Amino acid sequence: xxxxxxxxxxxxxxxxxxxxxxxxxxxxxxxxxxxxxxxxxxxxxxxxxxxxxxxx
Numbered sequence: 001x002x003x004x005x006x007x008x009x010x011x012x013x014x015x016x017x018x019x020x021x022x023x024x025x026x027x028x029x030x031x032x033x034x035x036x037x038x039x040x041x042x043x044x045x046x047x048x049x050x051x052x053x054x055x056x
Contacts, residue, residue, distance in 0.1 A: 005012055021029040 001012060001015055004010070004015055018030060
């Protein structure tokens with residue numbers, strides 16, 4: 001583990017986290033995951049921006 005820490009400049013604790021995730025869920029656990037809370041806002045603004053303006 002010391003060789004990996006030195007070569008890639010990561011903390012030992014991070015390697016331990018990666019190892020436990022890999023043991024638990026395999027390679028899929030090491031792929032990037034979306035972070036944060038999903039948006040509760042509906043994305044209707046883009047529809048308003050792209051719709052034509054009607055002039056009477």
